[in-house]
Amino acid sequence: MSESPDESSKWEITLTVNGKRVTVQAYAMERLLDVVRNDLGLKGTKEGCGEGECGSCSVLMDGVLVNSCLIPVLQAKDSTIITIEGVQADGRAPVVQQAFLEYGGAQCGICTPGMILAACHLLQKKPQPTIEEIREGLSGNLCRCTGYLQIIEAVKEAARRGAAT
Amino acid sequence: MIGVKDERIVGTAVPRLEGREKITGQARYVDDMVLPGMLYGATVRSRIPRGKIKKITFGPEINWQEFVIVSAKDIPGKNCVALIEDDQPCLADEFINHPEEPILLLAHEDRHLLPKAVEAVSVEYHPLSAIFTMEESESRSEIIWGANNTFKTILIDKGDVQGVWEKAHYIVEGEYRTGAQEQLYIENNGMIAAFEPQQGLTVWGSLQCPYYVHKALMELCGLPPGRVRVVQMETGGAFGGKEEYPSMIAAHAALLALKSGRPVKIIYDRMEDMAATTKRHPSRTRHRTAVSKDGKILGGTIEFTIDGGAYATLSSVVLSRGAIHAGGPYYWPNVRINAKAVATNAPPHGAFRGFGAPQSIFALERHMDRIAQVVELSPIEIRRRNFLKPGQTTTTGQAVSEPIDLGRLLDRALELSNYSAKKDEFARQNQNGNCKRGIGIASFLHGAGFTGAGERYLSSVVEVEACEDGGVRVLVSSAEFGQGTKTILCQIAAEALGLRYEDVRFAQPDTQEVPNSGPTVASRTAMVVGKLVQSAAIGIRQTLRASGLLGESYSAEEFRIACRKYVAAHGKLRSLARYEQPEDIVWNEEKYRGSAYAAFSWAVYIAAVTVDLTTYSVSVDDFVALQEVGRVLHPVLAKGQIIGGVAQAIGFALYERVVWDNGRMQNAQMTNYIMPTSADLPPIRVYFEEMGNVHGAFGAKGIGELPMDGPAPAIVSAVGDALRTFFNSIPLLPEDIFDAIAGKGENAEHAGSARGNP
Numbered sequence: 001m002s003e004s005p006d007e008s009s010k011w012e013i014t015l016t017v018n019g020k021r022v023t024v025q026a027y028a029m030e031r032l033l034d035v036v037r038n039d040l041g042l043k044g045t046k047e048g049c050g051e052g053e054c055g056s057c058s059v060l061m062d063g064v065l066v067n068s069c070l071i072p073v074l075q076a077k078d079s080t081i082i083t084i085e086g087v088q089a090d091g092r093a094p095v096v097q098q099a100f101l102e103y104g105g106a107q108c109g110i111c112t113p114g115m116i117l118a119a120c121h122l123l124q125k126k127p128q129p130t131i132e133e134i135r136e137g138l139s140g141n142l143c144r145c146t147g148y149l150q151i152i153e154a155v156k157e158a159a160r161r162g163a164a165t
Numbered sequence: 166m167i168g169v170k171d172e173r174i175v176g177t178a179v180p181r182l183e184g185r186e187k188i189t190g191q192a193r194y195v196d197d198m199v200l201p202g203m204l205y206g207a208t209v210r211s212r213i214p215r216g217k218i219k220k221i222t223f224g225p226e227i228n229w230q231e232f233v234i235v236s237a238k239d240i241p242g243k244n245c246v247a248l249i250e251d252d253q254p255c256l257a258d259e260f261i262n263h264p265e266e267p268i269l270l271l272a273h274e275d276r277h278l279l280p281k282a283v284e285a286v287s288v289e290y291h292p293l294s295a296i297f298t299m300e301e302s303e304s305r306s307e308i309i310w311g312a313n314n315t316f317k318t319i320l321i322d323k324g325d326v327q328g329v330w331e332k333a334h335y336i337v338e339g340e341y342r343t344g345a346q347e348q349l350y351i352e353n354n355g356m357i358a359a360f361e362p363q364q365g366l367t368v369w370g371s372l373q374c375p376y377y378v379h380k381a382l383m384e385l386c387g388l389p390p391g392r393v394r395v396v397q398m399e400t401g402g403a404f405g406g407k408e409e410y411p412s413m414i415a416a417h418a419a420l421l422a423l424k425s426g427r428p429v430k431i432i433y434d435r436m437e438d439m440a441a442t443t444k445r446h447p448s449r450t451r452h453r454t455a456v457s458k459d460g461k462i463l464g465g466t467i468e469f470t471i472d473g474g475a476y477a478t479l480s481s482v483v484l485s486r487g488a489i490h491a492g493g494p495y496y497w498p499n500v501r502i503n504a505k506a507v508a509t510n511a512p513p514h515g516a517f518r519g520f521g522a523p524q525s526i527f528a529l530e531r532h533m534d535r536i537a538q539v540v541e542l543s544p545i546e547i548r549r550r551n552f553l554k555p556g557q558t559t560t561t562g563q564a565v566s567e568p569i570d571l572g573r574l575l576d577r578a579l580e581l582s583n584y585s586a587k588k589d590e591f592a593r594q595n596q597n598g599n600c601k602r603g604i605g606i607a608s609f610l611h612g613a614g615f616t617g618a619g620e621r622y623l624s625s626v627v628e629v630e631a632c633e634d635g636g637v638r639v640l641v642s643s644a645e646f647g648q649g650t651k652t653i654l655c656q657i658a659a660e661a662l663g664l665r666y667e668d669v670r671f672a673q674p675d676t677q678e679v680p681n682s683g684p685t686v687a688s689r690t691a692m693v694v695g696k697l698v699q700s701a702a703i704g705i706r707q708t709l710r711a712s713g714l715l716g717e718s719y720s721a722e723e724f725r726i727a728c729r730k731y732v733a734a735h736g737k738l739r740s741l742a743r744y745e746q747p748e749d750i751v752w753n754e755e756k757y758r759g760s761a762y763a764a765f766s767w768a769v770y771i772a773a774v775t776v777d778l779t780t781y782s783v784s785v786d787d788f789v790a791l792q793e794v795g796r797v798l799h800p801v802l803a804k805g806q807i808i809g810g811v812a813q814a815i816g817f818a819l820y821e822r823v824v825w826d827n828g829r830m831q832n833a834q835m836t837n838y839i840m841p842t843s844a845d846l847p848p849i850r851v852y853f854e855e856m857g858n859v860h861g862a863f864g865a866k867g868i869g870e871l872p873m874d875g876p877a878p879a880i881v882s883a884v885g886d887a888l889r890t891f892f893n894s895i896p897l898l899p900e901d902i903f904d905a906i907a908g909k910g911e912n913a914e915h916a917g918s919a920r921g922n923p
């Protein structure tokens with residue numbers, strides 16, 4: 001790879017991604033999103049805007065939902081990252097995913113990985129959220145296809161089925 | 166109801182065919198694909214709206230040796246994006262006609278180097294004066310396109326409009342406007358192209374219409390059909406926004422691939438996608454209507470004008486759908502509709518869910534409210550008195566052949582929304598306090614399939630294949646981009662053959678493999694393509710029976726065995742079905758008379774809103790969407806289409822404003838072009854009536870675009886009801902409401918003037 005025009009040298013950065021410790025060579029200001037997608041080949045994390053507005057690049061970083069397009073990879077050094085590819089390890093994810101499937105939570109699917117991570121994160125904090133809490137909890141993740149209601153129903157149903165336990 | 170009573174698969178909520186890949190992050194979109202040796206491409210675009218290119222210089226700070234550079238001179242075939250007219254260049258050679266017009270292409274293996282390189286190219290221009298509004302275009306102070314700045318005019322003339330004015334008890338006039346709207350699919354546009362001397366050119370991309378791209382690439386590269394291959398990747402939303410522009414991006418990627426001999430990927434970032442690609446056409450509609458004493462429409466004139474931007478692209482067809490829908494679901498004994506699409510120096514406007522109908526229906530529905538006020542009838546009563554009835558004719562003279570009862574649809578919507586109780590309650594509550602509540606209605610229709618003779622020209626073909634393993638495969642160029650194309654077409658094939666849903670697969674749309682089932686647009690997939698899949702599937706069964714491998718009745722297992730045996734003995738079994746226009750569909754393109762659509766979907770939507778007079782913000786509190794769309798093939802997907810469409814239309818009405826500066830979108834970011842979030846939307850209550858339709862598979866009609874048409878007028882009507890002010894344009898943002906109330910807005914100017922005949 002050629003040199004980045006504004007950062008002269010690459011750093012060696014170690015982080016734990018989906019339970020595996022990995023070390024990447026990356027420019028300090030490179031976006032976590034690009035490292036995850038290009039260096040680690042985890043293509044389930046999507047770019048919708050690159051400006052922190054849409055949430056399709058959502059990953060869990062040390063248990064917190066973040067927009068990976070806004071995180072310089074240096075900041076993710078030594079952190080624990082979970083992407084959509086690793087979310088199954090979390091017991092609540094398959095229940096959430098199944099509910100998305102049944103309730104029409106995914107249409108074009110581009111927002112879906114981020115939306116599922118956001119839903120899992122919400123249910124971890126609030127096992128039995130109200131509709132209002134779901135609406136608020138997912139409001140950082142934009143979806144242009146569904147109008148959200150079937151996503152909200154899916155999350156509600158996942159909670160009912162005990163995704164949080 | 167039409168259709169088989171004992172349907173097992175159609176009408177049930179089978180799992181979305183590609184759902185599992187989507188929920189696990191395994192679905193592959195174009196940006197997820199990487200080819201060995203691939204370069205990344207970027208586009209140098211014009212900074213000015215109109216002018217002549219004088220000189221292009223390449224800044225010294227870049228090592229240009231490392232870059233592949235393509236200009237118009239490198240185009241092997243014709244420098245145009247072939248569609249309807251060949252007026253739009255793929256790369257500007259001499260003249261610039263809008264901001265963001267592509268001029269040069271660059272490619273490099275490190276995508277991080279591209280933005281700087283694009284910056285380092287400077288283009289000098291001789292600027293020419295540009296025009297930005299429909300009025301400037303009409304005044305012809307500058308001629309920027311053709312002889313008179315007009316892409317297309319349409320005249321629909323029914324009865325004798327001249328004669329109605331003197332019979333009128335009231336004459337009601339009004340002017341209504343709608344703004345540009347960005348499709349805002351969450352996956353930006355993108356393409357990969359590769360050229361291999363043996364195979365020819367292949368592109369993979371995010372797109373709706375594989376064969377549109379195919380045609381454009383053939384003309385651009387001067388290649389025969391067999392040497393161009395277009396593959397649709399999983400597509401992250403489209404809404405019309407990936408109907409025509411992908412041909413441009415594919416062309417760019419192809420030119421870079423041809424020149425470099427390496428695969429090239431072009432992925433737009435959000436800002437480029439918003440600023441450079443198509444949006445919904447802005448519109449202006451003028452109504453003048455003659456109304457009888459008891460509120461019946463006697464006739465009227467409708468002038469419908471849309472801003473097409475700098476090139477013709479699809480404007481003529483958008484105009485056509487808009488013009489045909491301008492009379493709505495009402496009976497016009499006499500009407501003259503003058504429609505035109507005009508040129509301005511903005512990037513071309515294009516396809517967006519609804520395709521002209523949301524614009525003309527917004528105007529008409531506001532105007533119906535206006536008429537109601539003048540005649541002193543309720544918005545409900547004015548609609549009821551003018552609804553089309555079976556046997557009556559639409560504005561194009563098409564007799565309503567479906568047994569639709571709009572009065573009953575209206576009653577049901579009123580009941581579901583608790584309309585009259587709310588109306589009283591709001592009137593009481595609004596006497597005090599800073600929050601005003603209101604309720605509004607829209608009734609409308611949407612034609613399914615291509616307009617007029619369009620389906621006959623398309624002459625779509627689908628194939629169904631019996632496979633070696635005994636399964637069945639559907640082969641179409643109809644694309645999945647969220648609507649559920651794959652799922653419903655597989656349901657139809659399974660139902661037609663008496664198989665299980667799991668026995669049917671869907672071939673990836675790839676022009677090398679699938680026939681041309683037409684573009685994935687115009688709410689045509691369920692009705693037109695679905696019907697063809699049904700016939701092709703039946704063809705498979707007939708062949709198996711004729712060859713003695715299948716009995717009169719059979720189990721799924723017996724069918725599998727028969728397929729396997731057939732393929733082993735005779736090779737591939739594919740059954741083809743081609744569209745044939747039903748005889749009762751006759752259309753005169755010259756006169757704009759006849760059957761504009763094989764079927765219409767019908768709807769009544771009711772919105773309840775609260776306007777907060779401290780912030781001037783509007784919240785939609787309740788939304789009832791009641792529609793008749795024929796047979797609902799999949800209840801969850803159908804409901805998802807309606808909710809998603811209503812949500813987009815709420816954005817169209819209340820949130821989404823494109824801010825223009827000399828033809829360029831100023832707010833080309835998600836931070837300042839605001840679409841609704843999950844916190845903004847009301848409960849959207851969706852109800853279906855099913856009437857059936859002879860033209861579609863198992864009675865299905867169109868569904869995808871309908872929900873885009875009605876919400877904006879219903880919501881604006883509700884806001885007007887809350888504030889006792891008449892609004893005539895969208896988007897209607899808090900600042901517009903503030904201005905209207907402060908008495909300085911144009912939006913609430915007394916939209917209509919009315920005259921009562923003595």
Ligand code: FES
Nearest residue numbers: 048049050055069
């Ligand atoms: S891509 Fe990161 S928030 Fe949109």
Ligand code: FES
Nearest residue numbers: 107108111143145
């Ligand atoms: S499903 Fe398409 S953006 Fe959410």
